[in-house]
Each structure stands twice: as C-alpha cells, then as structure tokens.
Amino acid sequence: xxxxxxxxxxxxxxxxxxxxxxxxxxxxxxxxxxxxxxxxxxxxxxxxxxxxxxxxxxxxxxxxxxxxxxxxxxxxxxxxxxxxxxxxxxxxxxxxxxxxxxxxxxxxxxxxxxxxxxxxxxxxxxxxxxxxxxxxxxxxxxxxxxxxxxxxxxxxxxx
Numbered sequence: 503x504x505x506x507x508x509x510x511x512x513x514x515x516x517x518x519x520x521x522x523x524x525x526x527x528x529x530x531x532x533x534x535x536x537x538x539x540x541x542x543x544x545x546x547x548x549x550x551x552x553x554x555x556x557x558x559x560x561x562x563x564x565x566x567x568x569x570x571x572x573x574x575x576x577x578x579x580x581x582x583x584x585x586x587x588x589x590x591x592x593x594x595x596x597x598x599x600x601x602x603x604x605x606x607x608x609x610x611x612x613x614x615x616x617x618x619x620x621x622x623x624x625x626x627x628x629x630x631x632x633x634x635x636x637x638x639x640x641x642x643x644x645x646x647x648x649x650x651x652x653x654x655x656x657x658x659x660x661x
Contacts, residue, residue: 506600506635509611517651520644528637530604532569539631539640544570547608547623547632547648551595551615552578556585562598563587566608566652567620571660581618581657605633607641609652619654 504512514521526538536543546569554561556579565578565587579587592603598615599606608630610617623630623645630648634641 519647522642524640541631549606551590552587554584554587559584574661577659617654
C-alpha cells in the first residue's frame, strides 16, 4: 500500500506538474517551515481536516487556505451545506489522510474527504508550498498545476 507521500509524488509525476521536492528538518509549523523552504508564509497551503455536521450533512472536509490566514469554520460548513464544522481528531486525521497534523498535503486521496480550497490560495503567488505527507519533506508546486490537479470546490473559507 502506498503512503500519502508516495501517492502525492505519483500524482504530480503522472500529470507532469512543475514542482520541486525538498528534504528538511521535521516541522509542521507554518512560519518555521516557510523559513526553511525560503518561501513566504502566504505561499504555504495549510490543510485542515474538518468534521461538518447539520442540515442532514455528516461530511469530512479538507479545508485548504493560505498559511498566513485563519479558517472560518462556519464558512467551511456552509461550503458543503452543513451548519457547523470542527477540527477533526488526530485519529480521524490519520484515518482520512494517513498523515499527522502539519504534514497533510492539499490533496485528498480518500473518497470520504471532500476538498475545499479558498480562492486566495490561487491569487497571490505563482507557486504554493506544503508538507508532502511527511514532516521532513516539502513540495513547492506551480499554483496553476495545483488548480488543475486538485479538482476542488473553490469557496471563500477564510476569516
């Protein structure tokens, strides 16, 4: 069975994405990893696993936004027709992503994890950066390639 890291790299290679893979000291903190990568904090694609409920909805969502912004969980819930959202537990995160907090890439490889991306992620930088399913590996990816490959619901989810 492939790891999330392996699935991610296979996806990028299969679709000839323009990216760079970096190895570095393990970290999941946005500011620290941006400094290591040599990128702006806002280039970081922060990926949060959320549990949405209400209005007959029970859905897990991977909410992706620029790392220098804060998620509005009410907007995350609204994006999939729910009433409220909360951050998923570490066990849910592991089951849905195969990753620990801080290592989650901005792609969903699980059928029960719906991807929602804030449009600001596509607007400011020509490349985005994120931990690649591991705390010690990062990908710097062309933003347009991410938009093409992620197949996300693009909705404003930041505060």
